[in-house]
Amino acid sequence: MLQDKIKQYTQEIEQFAPSSAADVEAFRLKFLVSKGIVKSLFEEFKTVSTEEKRVLGKVLNEFKQLAEDKFQGAQAEFQQASNGLERKEGDLTLPGEGMELGSRHPLSLVRKEIVDIFKKLGFVVSEGPEIEDDWHNFSALNFPPEHPARDMQDTFFIKKQDGNDIALRTHTSSVQVRMMEMGKPPFRAIMPGRVYRNEAISARAHCFFHQVEGLYVDENVSFADLKQTLFHFVQELYGEGTKVRFRPSYFPFTEPSAEMDISCTICKGAGCNLCKGSGWVEILGCGMVDPNVLENCNIDSKKYSGFAFGMGIERVTNLKYEIKDLRLFSENDTRFLSQFETEII
Structure with a gap:
């Protein structure tokens, strides 16, 4: 059933802990591309009864948001690391970010x-x-x-x-x-x-x-x-x-x-x-x-x-x-x- 699939994939997303940028990309290809799991579940949603749609509509949208948030968070983490921008929180000894002055026209x-x-x-x-x-x-x-x-x-x-x-x-x-x-x-x-x-x-x-x-x-x-x-x-x-x-x-x-x-x-x-x-x-x-x-x-x-x-x-x-x-x-x-x-x- 559609509801069981959503529960299964939700658990998989919550436990997802990437160790590299390649893992993040694999997650995207599995869940978020046009032929991914999120898209396929929405296609399956079209075939369920009206009563089930009332129950599963909100659940499916929350599932989609969960997948997108997980991907974006993981992507941002590895991008920051690759750009050498990781900083210890509260480390006041690090140099500040320079502000470039504009010029008048x-x-x-x-x-x-x-x-x-x-x-x-x-x-x-x-x-x-x-x-x-x-x-x-x-x-x-x-x-x-x-x-x-x-x-x-x-x-x-x-x-x-x-x-x-x-x-x-x-x-x-x-x-x-x-x-x-x-x-x-x-x-x-x-x-x-x-x-x-x-x-x-x-x-x-x-x-x-x-x-x-x-x-x-x-x-x-x-x-x-x-x-x-x-x-x-x-x-x-x-x-x-x-x-x-x-x-x-x-x-x-x-x-x-x-x-x-x-x-x-x-x-x-x-x-x-x-x-x-x-x-x-x-x-x-x-x-x-x-x-x-x-x-x-x-x-x-x-x-x-x-x-x-x-x-x-x-x-x-x-x-x-x-x-x-x-x-x-x-x-x-x-x-x-x-x-x-x-x-x-």
Whole structure:
């Protein structure tokens, strides 16, 4: 009978005392493989009467658990012995197990450094959601529907909700809109965060990256304030003597707009592959906040003015640490990450 077999094999398992790893393997082959005893008993269980199933079901499951526990315990014992890990319980003279220290990610290092620089200038940190609606991501920033400037940013759209496009944010400028909508000037803040764009992944681009944007709105803010703020930032981050230049550009949410270049940190202006022989590398875009943006956020553009800027942390980090492939930042290669500052635990 099935019940007698279970009792017989249970006694055999309880008395099992292996003397080698080979004995453990033999036990596994006898009891636990697909053609082993446990499997065969379950097959036999299917043929017994309903009344017997009620009694033997629990007994059979306990038998299976007993066999598995016996095997796992014996296996762990011999594996420990083979690895030379057997230790006397309570022997405090044995050396401790070393704890390997991790390292901070280069993007985290540079982000912290950027934040610290601007905090000294009175900027606070503001954050917002990574999933945004059309108003905060585009329309409030002077991107009207069908405006060609929307094509400048390939967007990951998620769905439509109440006639409004919901998407992964393409820039942290949406945080600026939320801050201006919810408060009153003056504003002096930076917005670090992750953003998303539908781009082909390569050494120079990725479908997600990190930005730090800044906003300063008050009475009588001028372009001279913008230039001096960013010049100070560059000197702090890259060192004194780093040259800066501004080139006219276009962004829907600022007017006038500019792109800021710094002298190449790799070749010191002599010309290299990174700067394409020009001696200059662009690190951010900036400009005076367009009056339409202020009005969209219920701020009187005749009384207040402001400037805004935005930079990719990956680009800044590339220049600071001379990293040539942007994909390294997200590949979790410990050989790459271990080159940077060690985190103190």
